[in-house]
Amino acid sequence: MSFFARFARNRGALFGLIILWVIIGMAILAPIVFPESPWRMVQRPFLPPFAVDGMWLGTDTMGRNVAAGLMHGAWVSLLIGLISTSVALLIGVPLGAIAGYYGGWLDDALMRFTEFFQTIPNFALAIVLVAVMQPSVTSIVLAIALVSWPPVARLVRAEFMSLRHREYVEAARLIGQTNTQIILRQILPNTLSPIIVLASLMVATAILLESSLSFLGLGDPNAMSWGYMIGAARTVIRQAWWLSFIPGVAILLTVLALNLVGEGLDDALNPKLARERH
Amino acid sequence: MVYARLILLRLFKAAIVLLMIIIFNFLLIQLAPGDPAAIMAGEAGAADEAFIAQLRERFGLDQPLYVQLWKYVSGILSLDFGYSYRQQMPVLDLILDRLPATLLLTGTAFVLSLVLGIVAGSMAAMRARKPSGSVIMALALLFYATPLFWVALMAVVLFSVYLDWLPAYGMFTVGANLQGLDLVLDIALHLILPATTLGLFFMAVYTRMTRTSMLEAAQQDYVKTARAKGLAPGVIQRRHILRNALLPIITLAGLQAGQMVGGAILTETVFAWPGIGRLMHEALVQRDYNLLLGVFFFSAAMVILFNIITDLIYRIADPRIKEASA
Numbered sequence: 344m345s346f347f348a349r350f351a352r353n354r355g356a357l358f359g360l361i362i363l364w365v366i367i368g369m370a371i372l373a374p375i376v377f378p379e380s381p382w383r384m385v386q387r388p389f390l391p392p393f394a395v396d397g398m399w400l401g402t403d404t405m406g407r408n409v410a411a412g413l414m415h416g417a418w419v420s421l422l423i424g425l426i427s428t429s430v431a432l433l434i435g436v437p438l439g440a441i442a443g444y445y446g447g448w449l450d451d452a453l454m455r456f457t458e459f460f461q462t463i464p465n466f467a468l469a470i471v472l473v474a475v476m477q478p479s480v481t482s483i484v485l486a487i488a489l490v491s492w493p494p495v496a497r498l499v500r501a502e503f504m505s506l507r508h509r510e511y512v513e514a515a516r517l518i519g520q521t522n523t524q525i526i527l528r529q530i531l532p533n534t535l536s537p538i539i540v541l542a543s544l545m546v547a548t549a550i551l552l553e554s555s556l557s558f559l560g561l562g563d564p565n566a567m568s569w570g571y572m573i574g575a576a577r578t579v580i581r582q583a584w585w586l587s588f589i590p591g592v593a594i595l596l597t598v599l600a601l602n603l604v605g606e607g608l609d610d611a612l613n614p615k616l617a618r619e620r621h
Numbered sequence: 622m623v624y625a626r627l628i629l630l631r632l633f634k635a636a637i638v639l640l641m642i643i644i645f646n647f648l649l650i651q652l653a654p655g656d657p658a659a660i661m662a663g664e665a666g667a668a669d670e671a672f673i674a675q676l677r678e679r680f681g682l683d684q685p686l687y688v689q690l691w692k693y694v695s696g697i698l699s700l701d702f703g704y705s706y707r708q709q710m711p712v713l714d715l716i717l718d719r720l721p722a723t724l725l726l727t728g729t730a731f732v733l734s735l736v737l738g739i740v741a742g743s744m745a746a747m748r749a750r751k752p753s754g755s756v757i758m759a760l761a762l763l764f765y766a767t768p769l770f771w772v773a774l775m776a777v778v779l780f781s782v783y784l785d786w787l788p789a790y791g792m793f794t795v796g797a798n799l800q801g802l803d804l805v806l807d808i809a810l811h812l813i814l815p816a817t818t819l820g821l822f823f824m825a826v827y828t829r830m831t832r833t834s835m836l837e838a839a840q841q842d843y844v845k846t847a848r849a850k851g852l853a854p855g856v857i858q859r860r861h862i863l864r865n866a867l868l869p870i871i872t873l874a875g876l877q878a879g880q881m882v883g884g885a886i887l888t889e890t891v892f893a894w895p896g897i898g899r900l901m902h903e904a905l906v907q908r909d910y911n912l913l914l915g916v917f918f919f920s921a922a923m924v925i926l927f928n929i930i931t932d933l934i935y936r937i938a939d940p941r942i943k944e945a946s947a
Contacts, residue, residue, distance in 0.1 A: 459638060462879065463642065466886060466887075467916075555770060558770050558887070561905070573768075587771070591767075594771065
């Protein structure tokens, strides 16, 4: 069975993929459909959805177009989710690989370090980091990456530990490959499928983290984001609940889609496990 | 004896982690753009030149970094978390004042989510091949993907604004001056929405864990033996599968404690619950870095304490661990 056929056999995953493409489409089309800044006030404030032509989702407390915010917010969410996950992989994969490949005291030291980061409450650490570095896309990405790399390191370490004594690794060693070559060319390619699955779930968590941070007012002041929209509408929840409701549905759908896609990838990349599970 | 040694060892490890967090906090202050003294004083009007100079002298900011670090660490070790100039109170007093509310909220949410999660997860495991099992798992995935603060807000809209069943803000009715049982009932009523919304996400997590863990336990040989003996399926589910599946859940639940504290920050902010999570939000809004780092330290300490407790429960529940590690 082809990779996509295995993926598509999981109907939830297919559904997730469709939602994800819609969100990606929103992000890409945002500057075309709404070329103006989503921060611009364009109409009377508090217009409910569908009340005025051209304002499908109404306006917020300041008269900004909710639909424009939603589409531009898709871009910000996906961007921050992807970049922070990449940075987390850049920290976690090398640390896990070194710890798992070399073992011994190096492994001990690196795992203590990882445990330390796992003990600290994630979200509280992210808040403190962003607050001290001042809110910006860079500080948010860094903070999310710093709190999400430990599971990557643990996963990669476990994979390396189970693979480092395999015959093909011994063979590579015999023909004189260096440790770096063995790590990069022999073992790492064989650990890719679990890393990919974990990464897709991490993007979902990163988007949740970003929205929570901007909800608390720690978003980049120049980037319109879903969390910010909910946070800004919080005080008027009694008068205009939909202002909080709409961006929340967007977050929910994106995170749900990424989780479903992650499960589908897991099924497609580890067909043996998938059969046991279902 | 074994437990005493174990607790000592865990406390020693915890002390090291806490010390690292203190050092980490110190580095964070150094990392912040601008003058640390100005940051500590807060960025608003209170920070005049004389005051900043006084702070600089007090924290020895003109001295080498290691001297500053030593002063900072020894300050915290003598329980001096600094002064919150915004709230006009020592940071420690502010935190201790708010801590019970957070413990009540997170404790309730934890028990609620663990119990409901285990029940839902084992039901899903027993109905693994039936539609009802899939429905439970779909719901769990939905709650897992829902932003916590959004659920909280929507709960306010539905249950407080439209239905008017439950209070949406605070911990007790302001000005009611209730005593005894009435006060307990009042707090319980205010607790329902925050604890449920905070627990929902974790319930989803525990449901998924329980199902996986139970399906794994069902593959074991002793389950086959029990089945071969002719035991009733219900007895096998409860005594053989669930009991063994619970052990990994306890460990994983302990590891989730840190997330629970993080979730409390959001829930308390939405529901104006007077705990340390809301205190952290206040510190954020007011740029009160002393208070922010103090709350951060305490939330980490809470998580460590909670991890030790679950570790002990785990060891009491599973005597095999004792031999392996003591």
